Amino acid sequence: MKPVYLVDRALASVLGLNLDQAMSGLRSSAAPTTTAYRLVGHGEVPYRRIPDAGHSSGWDARARALITQVAADAGAAQARHGALFIATSCQDGNAAERTQGDVDFHALSRRIGDWLDWLGPVFLISSACTSSMLALLSATEWLRAGTVAQALVLGVELDNRLTLPGFAALQLLSPSRSKPFAPQRDGLVLGEAVAALRLSTQQTAPWQLWGGANVVDGTEPTSASAKSVTQMCQRALAASGITATDVDLIKVQAAGSPGNDACEAEGLRAAFPRMPALVSLKPLIGHCLGACGAAEIALLLECLEQGYWPRYPDATDPALGVQLAAQAPPQLRRVLAATLGFGGSHAAVVLERSPP
Amino acid sequence: MTVYRIRARCVSQPATADWREQLASRLGSRPRRLGRWAELGLYGALECVAADAESTLSQQAALLLSSQHGPAAAMRSARAQAHEDLLLPVTFLQTQPSQLLATLSAQLRWCGDARFITNPDPLALLSLALAIAAGHADGLLLGWVNELGSESSLWLRLQPVADPGGAWRQTSDFGTLLQGASHVRQGQSQVEVIMNP
Numbered sequence: 001m002k003p004v005y006l007v008d009r010a011l012a013s014v015l016g017l018n019l020d021q022a023m024s025g026l027r028s029s030a031a032p033t034t035t036a037y038r039l040v041g042h043g044e045v046p047y048r049r050i051p052d053a054g055h056s057s058g059w060d061a062r063a064r065a066l067i068t069q070v071a072a073d074a075g076a077a078q079a080r081h082g083a084l085f086i087a088t089s090c091q092d093g094n095a096a097e098r099t100q101g102d103v104d105f106h107a108l109s110r111r112i113g114d115w116l117d118w119l120g121p122v123f124l125i126s127s128a129c130t131s132s133m134l135a136l137l138s139a140t141e142w143l144r145a146g147t148v149a150q151a152l153v154l155g156v157e158l159d160n161r162l163t164l165p166g167f168a169a170l171q172l173l174s175p176s177r178s179k180p181f182a183p184q185r186d187g188l189v190l191g192e193a194v195a196a197l198r199l200s201t202q203q204t205a206p207w208q209l210w211g212g213a214n215v216v217d218g219t220e221p222t223s224a225s226a227k228s229v230t231q232m233c234q235r236a237l238a239a240s241g242i243t244a245t246d247v248d249l250i251k252v253q254a255a256g257s258p259g260n261d262a263c264e265a266e267g268l269r270a271a272f273p274r275m276p277a278l279v280s281l282k283p284l285i286g287h288c289l290g291a292c293g294a295a296e297i298a299l300l301l302e303c304l305e306q307g308y309w310p311r312y313p314d315a316t317d318p319a320l321g322v323q324l325a326a327q328a329p330p331q332l333r334r335v336l337a338a339t340l341g342f343g344g345s346h347a348a349v350v351l352e353r354s355p356p
Numbered sequence: 357m358t359v360y361r362i363r364a365r366c367v368s369q370p371a372t373a374d375w376r377e378q379l380a381s382r383l384g385s386r387p388r389r390l391g392r393w394a395e396l397g398l399y400g401a402l403e404c405v406a407a408d409a410e411s412t413l414s415q416q417a418a419l420l421l422s423s424q425h426g427p428a429a430a431m432r433s434a435r436a437q438a439h440e441d442l443l444l445p446v447t448f449l450q451t452q453p454s455q456l457l458a459t460l461s462a463q464l465r466w467c468g469d470a471r472f473i474t475n476p477d478p479l480a481l482l483s484l485a486l487a488i489a490a491g492h493a494d495g496l497l498l499g500w501v502n503e504l505g506s507e508s509s510l511w512l513r514l515q516p517v518a519d520p521g522g523a524w525r526q527t528s529d530f531g532t533l534l535q536g537a538s539h540v541r542q543g544q545s546q547v548e549v550i551m552n553p
Contacts, residue, residue: 102425104424105426106474106476126453126454127457138471144487145542147487165441165448166434166451169448170449215467216457216469216470221458343455344458345458
């Protein structure tokens with residue numbers, strides 16, 4: 001199997017406009033700003049918005065500034081003859097400025113490609129919360145097919161006029177804060193992110209992408225199913241040629257949803273008789289929907305390389321039978337990163353760090 | 357390189373005037389809460405699978421869906437409702453392309469790798485689809501669904517097979533996939549097909 005290396009990464013999130021700002025903020029223990037949104041009929045909900053850096057107003061102008069900066073931070077110029085995989089679930093944000101216009105995925109792809117002076121093919125993936133994990137899987141498969149040697153996965157989730165009201169209508173939002181796997185978990189805290197992961201089959205790097213899996217289970221179109229979480233893990237392990245005991249760390253979805261967190265925990269317990277360490281990043285940056293897979297991988301790898309580990313103020317719900325780890329595992333080689341989303345979608349990839 | 361036989365296709369372009377009646381007939385009742393785009397996609401996918409004398413999709417096959425505008429009518433409704441601060445949960449769900457993937461999973465009694473991916477060039481998308489299909493023993497069900505303008509629902513069922521040894525030729529015309537081609541593969545730089553004799 002042709003090795004695919006994760007050669008660079010970048011992230012703009014509530015923690016800052018780049019990973020240096022994010023890590024600096026995390027180490028200072030200063031709580032990142034939470035924006036309160038008032039939604040008619042739902043009261044105030046917290047939202048983890050990317051800090052304002054004097055970007056021009058308007059969705060397009062702000063998106064362009066953030067996307068070009070994050071892509072540049074990830075060395076996108078070195079990959080622009082390769083393939084670009086845009087992952088988003090906020091496609092309406094762009095159309096919002098064209099009030100009579102319909103969503104046009106092709107036009108959005110072309111526009112972002114133009115912003116980045118992209119020369120290769122541009123794909124757009126939209127499958128709600130699993131979008132950027134599927135972009136990562138698709139990019140890996142495309143690179144392994146040998147058509148191109150470089151790819152950029154770009155997760156984009158920015159404020160728009162439908163997402164918060166839509167999640168509020170579905171009664172999925174927490175009124176307070178993200179409490180993954182906690183007994184008092186009461187919903188999601190959504191957030192913004194623009195994340196970039198640059199992949200290569202030519203340039204080597206410490207982290208490699210192994211296999212992955214995507215399981216869509218239509219029996220539960222708006223939520224996760226424990227059986228499919230188990231299948232997702234087992235298929236991702238099989239595609240990577242490893243077994244459950246080879247995984248040292250799982251980046252969980254754990255968005256703080258009462259039902260989905262329980263399904264995820266049950267599914268993980270079935271797939272991993274000896275549970276690896278578990279880490280959740282949503283308390284740090286919120287649930288960034290279409291960008292969350294790329295954003296959380298970028299942040300996780302930065303945390304691991306810099307020796308930072310998230311702290312969780314809430315105890316884990318004993319009924320779930322899983323626990324978030326209090327510290328990084330001492331020997332860390334393989335990570336399974338998982339996301340779950342609308343449409344009964346369950347997606348995961350396996351990353352491996354080369355021995356030093 | 358893996359060779360795929362085009363086992364079945366649905367070329368509903370433009371969709372027939374009575375496609376919704378045909379879908380209701382196939383399902384035994386009108387689908388509820390899907391939205392028109394998802395119904396159109398479901399119609400084409402079921403036609404394609406039925407054309408192959410199947411009623412389900414192999415669990416070892418993948419499913420890839422594409423569209424230029426996605427669920428456009430649902431998006432218009434959602435915007436109008438959001439403008440009035442009255443966005444309904446069902447309308448918001450209908451704006452998500454992934455809801456069609458879930459519907460297809462349920463209707464095809466299939467649980468597997470389904471993705472919504474777009475590219476303006478259908479042959480570029482096909483190239484990616486073939487790369488994705490390489491990880492699935494039973495190939496791929498691949499569809500393009502558009503409800504704006506002239507409604508269309510185009511589906512191909514691709515099955516990996518041994519190379520039949522025909523005359524491979526490069527194609528830059530997506531239409532050959534919809535009509536005339538019997539086999540397809542990814543060549544060095546372009547999609548290649550064998551045409552039906």
